[in-house]
Amino acid sequence: MGDREADQILVERVQQGDKQAFGLLVSKYQRKLVRLLSRLVRDPAEVEDVAQETFIKAYRALPGFRGESAFYTWLYRIGINAAKNYLAAKGRRTPTSSEFDSEEAEGFDDSEQLRDNNSPERILMSKQIANTVNAAMDRLPEDLRNAISMREIDGMSYEEIAQIMDCPIGTVRSRIFRAREAIAEKLKPLLDLAPDKRW
Amino acid sequence: MMTGATNMNIELSSMIDNELEEGGQQALLVALHSEKELRAAWDTYILIGDSLRASPELATDFTASVINALRAEPTILAIHPRKSPPILRSVAALAASLAGVAVVGWLALSPPATPTSTPAIAKATRPLPAPASERMQEYLMAHQTYSPSSRIQGGSSYIRTVSGSR
Amino acid sequence: MSGGIGCLIFLLSQSVLAQHQDGLYWLGRVVSAAHKLNYSGTFVYRNGGIEETSRITHQMEGGRELERLEVLDGSPREVIRNDDEVKCYLPGSHTLIVERRSQRRNFPALLPAALGGLTENYTIRKGAISRVAEHESQVLYLEPKDDLRYGQQLWIDVNTGLLLKIGLINERNETIETFAFTQLQIGGNIEADALKSRFLAQSSKWRIQHVRATESREEDAAWQFKTQLPGFYRLPGMRRQAQSGSPESFHVVFSDGLAAISIFIESLPQKHELGMLSMGAINVYRRVAGKYLLVLMGEVPQGTLKKLGDGIESRGR
Numbered sequence: 001m002g003d004r005e006a007d008q009i010l011v012e013r014v015q016q017g018d019k020q021a022f023g024l025l026v027s028k029y030q031r032k033l034v035r036l037l038s039r040l041v042r043d044p045a046e047v048e049d050v051a052q053e054t055f056i057k058a059y060r061a062l063p064g065f066r067g068e069s070a071f072y073t074w075l076y077r078i079g080i081n082a083a084k085n086y087l088a089a090k091g092r093r094t095p096t097s098s099e100f101d102s103e104e105a106e107g108f109d110d111s112e113q114l115r116d117n118n119s120p121e122r123i124l125m126s127k128q129i130a131n132t133v134n135a136a137m138d139r140l141p142e143d144l145r146n147a148i149s150m151r152e153i154d155g156m157s158y159e160e161i162a163q164i165m166d167c168p169i170g171t172v173r174s175r176i177f178r179a180r181e182a183i184a185e186k187l188k189p190l191l192d193l194a195p196d197k198r199w
Numbered sequence: 200m201m202t203g204a205t206n207m208n209i210e211l212s213s214m215i216d217n218e219l220e221e222g223g224q225q226a227l228l229v230a231l232h233s234e235k236e237l238r239a240a241w242d243t244y245i246l247i248g249d250s251l252r253a254s255p256e257l258a259t260d261f262t263a264s265v266i267n268a269l270r271a272e273p274t275i276l277a278i279h280p281r282k283s284p285p286i287l288r289s290v291a292a293l294a295a296s297l298a299g300v301a302v303v304g305w306l307a308l309s310p311p312a313t314p315t316s317t318p319a320i321a322k323a324t325r326p327l328p329a330p331a332s333e334r335m336q337e338y339l340m341a342h343q344t345y346s347p348s349s350r351i352q353g354g355s356s357y358i359r360t361v362s363g364s365r
Numbered sequence: 366m367s368g369g370i371g372c373l374i375f376l377l378s379q380s381v382l383a384q385h386q387d388g389l390y391w392l393g394r395v396v397s398a399a400h401k402l403n404y405s406g407t408f409v410y411r412n413g414g415i416e417e418t419s420r421i422t423h424q425m426e427g428g429r430e431l432e433r434l435e436v437l438d439g440s441p442r443e444v445i446r447n448d449d450e451v452k453c454y455l456p457g458s459h460t461l462i463v464e465r466r467s468q469r470r471n472f473p474a475l476l477p478a479a480l481g482g483l484t485e486n487y488t489i490r491k492g493a494i495s496r497v498a499e500h501e502s503q504v505l506y507l508e509p510k511d512d513l514r515y516g517q518q519l520w521i522d523v524n525t526g527l528l529l530k531i532g533l534i535n536e537r538n539e540t541i542e543t544f545a546f547t548q549l550q551i552g553g554n555i556e557a558d559a560l561k562s563r564f565l566a567q568s569s570k571w572r573i574q575h576v577r578a579t580e581s582r583e584e585d586a587a588w589q590f591k592t593q594l595p596g597f598y599r600l601p602g603m604r605r606q607a608q609s610g611s612p613e614s615f616h617v618v619f620s621d622g623l624a625a626i627s628i629f630i631e632s633l634p635q636k637h638e639l640g641m642l643s644m645g646a647i648n649v650y651r652r653v654a655g656k657y658l659l660v661l662m663g664e665v666p667q668g669t670l671k672k673l674g675d676g677i678e679s680r681g682r
Contacts, residue, residue: 006217006224013228015277019269020232026262027242031249034256048261055265056272063277118258125258133250146639151216152251154640158218163675164639164652177212184243191243198239199263334612337462337576338629339647340444340453341605342662344466345618346625351392351519352528353399354432355421355544357444357453358410359647 007071014062022062023199026055029072033079040083044118050086054079128190136183144182147175208240215244388489391505394526395519401425402525405559406498406549407437412542412645424555431560443562454564459571461564466578483622486510486596495520497529498546507623512536513594513669514624515646525551533646536666542646578603584615588630592676594669596621605629619663619673626663626673633658641667650674 007028013021034051041047058078065074137145143165150156150164158176162169191197210227213219219227231237242262250257339359343349349356405422418438424431432446443454449466483489492504502520509516518540520530530545562568581604590599602617614631637658642649650661650670654677661674 003217006214009224009228015275017274017276018228018232019272019274020238020266021228022269023238023262023266024231024241026265027245030261031254031256031259034259035254038256048259051259052261052265052268056268059269059272059275063275122258126255129246129257130250130253133247137251142636146637148247149251149638150640152248156640158216161640166653166655173209173213173218176216177209180212180244180247181208183247184240187243187246191246194260197242197260197263198235199266333458333460335644335649336453336455336460337464337574337607338614338627338660338662339644340451340462340464341576341578341616341629342625342627342647344451344464345600345616345627346664347620347623348625348664350399351395351623352531352544353421353423354434354444354446355408355410355419357434357446357451358417358419358436358544359645 003072004067004070008067011062011065011067011071014059015065020199022055022059025071029075030055032072033075036076037079037083040080041086044122046086050082051079054082057082125190129187132186132190133183136186140179140182144175144179147172148179148183151176207237211237211240212244215241215248384491385484385489388491388505388507389484391491391503391519391521391526392483392489395521395528398522398526399423399528400430402527402551403553403555404527404549404551405555406546408544408546410542410544415645418547422555422559424560431555433560433562435563441563443564445560445562452562454562454568456564456567461568461571461573462576463573464576464578483507486514486621487516487623492518494523498549500524500529500549502529511595512666513596513672514621514665515541517623520545522551527551533664542664574607576605576607578605578616580604581615585617587680588615588617589678589680590617590619590673590676591678592673594619594673597626597673624663624665626661626665626670628673628677629660629662630654631658631660632656641671643667655679 007025010021010025014025030051033054034047037051037054038044038047041050054075058075061078065071137148140148147161147165150161151158156164158169158172161172165172207227207230210219210223211231214224214227231241242260246257246260340357343357343359346356403424403426405420407418407420410417410419417436419434419436421435422433430446430448432444434444436442441456445452445454451464451466453462453464455461486509488506488508488510490506490508492506495502495504497520501523503523505519505521507517507519515536516534518532518534519528521527522529527549529549530543532540533542535541564571580601582601584604585602588602597619598621600618600620602615605614605616607613612631612634614629617628617630619626619628633653633656637651639651639653642651644662646664647662648665648667648670650667652659652674657679659674659677661670663670
């Protein structure tokens with residue numbers, strides 16, 4: 001099953017009354033959405049507000065969402081509108097580039113500028129997370145590292161990875177899980193510093 | 200184990216990769232509803248993925264804030280007749296009579312989700328690590344030596360060898 | 366009536382045949398010119414975001430072939446070829462790789478006569494005449510008959526048959542790589558110094574990696590290549606022995622006469638990367654087979670590498 005079907009199951013869960021399940025979708029797409037919106041909304045202090053507002057708007061519109069498009073595509077369009085409204089309210093012109101109409105616009109890398117305007121605490125936190133994850137990856141046994149790299153970076157399915165590693169799918173599942181657990185263990189001290197982020 | 204709460208973490212890991220059968224999904228979703236530690240594990244696994252993909256906004260973490268804001272929003276009860284078990288329909292009818300719950304209506308039958316046909320082979324953008332890249336240089340060179348392209352193009356095809364060393 | 370149509374079909378197929386004959390004639394000239402002529406020129410290599418200018422010098426003298434490729438911009442690198450010996454100078458890592466090609470290896474596709482096999486997998490079509498590096502050139506298209514391989518466009522010097530420009534075209538009809546001469550001198554004498562590496566003196570202090578490849582029929586038998594890739598044939602494998610440091614491997618080549626896929630098989634090393642990788646026009650696919658690491662590479666679509674790679678199995682052991 002692909003991403004789209006998996007998201008649809010989460011959406012349906014929310015549509016059946018499990019409000020909290022929406023948090024799973026927020027967690028999954030928050031950074032991706034922020035990254036894309038930051039190209040329209042330059043102020044890093046504001047972009048997260050617009051992103052949060054996008055999710056709330058999406059929740060309100062969710063009853064009418066029938067899965068005719070992928071959830072993220074639909075979310076992205078709501079986000080673009082929210083960003084445009086925000087810019088209009090501030091009296092600013094919306095960039096006319098057509099690339100913003102496609103969610104594949106991720107190739108355009110403006111992240112350097114975003115970081116410069118960001119608060120030192122946030123920049124530090126981002127760096128610490130990245131460094132911790134990279135250090136943990138380096139210390140992983142080779143087969144765990146390869147398995148999680150192929151899944152997360154190359155986007156391969158368990159079946160493709162099993163083919164490449166010449167092992168059963170169950171072994172792939174286990175390797176990826178153990179890689180995640182090992183990295184999560186190293187992240188624990190960092191993440192425990194923010195108990196108010198739990199939901 | 201990081202969360203220590205349940206042994207459902209491996210299912211969670213599979214679900215993040217869209218590699219869990221639908222039956223397993225439902226059980227996990229029920230567990231996620233009640234277990235805070237399991238939701239924290241979801242967050243962490245997602246963060247790990249975002250970090251590996253070099254997302255710059257790793258400090259972003261506003262799920263709790265959004266969920267908090269949703270407290271003020273009505274609970275959705277939008278039924279898919281093709282999918283929901285009978286019990287939910289009666290719950291919907293009951294809910295309709297309660298104050299503070301907005302029943303947002305019956306949805307038309309949605310077309311069934313089409314499965315993806317062939318797995319796409321992702322183009323990796325990982326840089327070559329140093330020791331491996333030396334071996335790659337050697338292999339690239341050997342490849343050019345025995346490839347017909349070097350006979351048609353002459354030595355210029357070796358440029359592929361050396362340019363790989365960037 | 367049927368006679369008339371039969372005659373028409375015959376004429377059409379004759380014209381396709383004639384076109385192929387003509388195209389093959391031009392290809393034959395290209396292969397011949399690349400080896401027989403003395404030439405020296407500057408060319409630009411473009412590949413996605415990469416653009417590199419290099420100089421290439423080639424000499425055929427008394428049956429001996431000498432060639433030098435030197436990168437002019439960016440970090441300095443060189444390849445020197447002396448008949449069957451290839452030296453790759455990498456000043457960045459203070460490494461010199463020396464490989465001597467097995468003499469007995471007579472790559473069938475390299476013989477002009479064998480080019481005829483190309484028409485099985487490619488349609489050869491002549492294009493217009495255009496100018497490249499101040500030379501008149503004939504455009505030749507090699508269009509793949511399936512999606513297992515890439516297409517090519519060649520610009521061939523009308524006078525000498527030397528290849529002036531070549532482009533690799535992918536399954537989406539995009540040009541993914543080009544080599545093009547910007548300046549070229551054909552014929553005449555080549556100075557001895559022009560064929561010597563600028564790193565000759567320094568490289569004596571570098572790490573020198575000698576590699577020798579020899580045919581290895583026993584190892585050939587140890588591996589099974591279950592995927593039938595239409596149009597590709599396999600050459601007997603070679604054992605690659607390194608003097609020191611670098612691991613030994615078994616090298617098998619699959620080719621369709623134009624494109625080549627190399628498969629390197631080695632014992633699974635401690636550190637290894639897996640999966641699909643794109644090095645511009647060359648794709649690389651790495652997977653594990655038992656206790657071995659398979660590294661496949663070639664100027665072919667990723668799907669082709671995967672199909673071939675997934676069908677490799679060791680026979681017992």
